[in-house]
Amino acid sequence: MEKLKKTFYTRDTILVAKKLLGKYLAVRNINGEMIVRIVETEGYKGPGDKACHAYNNRLTKRTEVMYCCGGCAYIYQIYGMHYCLNVVTEKKGVGTAVLIRSAEPVKGLNLMSFNRYNKQWNQLSDKEKNNITNGPGKLCKALGIDKNFNGESFLGEVISIYRFRDENDFEIETSKRINIDYSEEARDFMWRFYIRGNPYVSKK
């Protein structure tokens, strides 16, 4: 396991969205360590992307961290009750990020299952196991990610991303992004990426 360096994140957003597939996301707290393998992402590419929170260089308290140098976390709350995790990309001053839509559980299964269902992993049904991290809100719930993680660097110890040896043992599928039908021409941009056949990819 090798932690991704700054230069991984400061590249083109769509490239980073593809490259994040198969990488390992780790979250550590007082209770221990949780690790998931990223299987689905979406790119949100700044000023020209009507689906992006930073469209037209919109700068608000919420979008502020999207303009940080690549390599930190952008967390926002949606529908009043869910959080979504993004990886900020490109150079400082550019409002771009990659949404982590789903992942497969690897380590810390009991920590994640308690966060999601208040039960031990071995008490979960097959359906609950499959649904534990297969969506952006569910992933954050499982990992205990909330607004306190906003702006946190992926180069630190609290939340980090690693590469492992077999990272190219899969095929990448491409599609339109989910639930952005309001965004006019941007709704058709093929900026969603996922690992073909992986059971933890969110439905559609």
Next chain:
DNA sequence: CGTGCGATCGTG
């Protein structure tokens, strides 16, 4: 200050 809505999820 008032208002409308959303990069979702679970249930029916």
Next chain:
DNA sequence: ACGATCGCACGA
């Protein structure tokens, strides 16, 4: 198909 639920962006 629909309701939950509330912070945020924006206009007055």
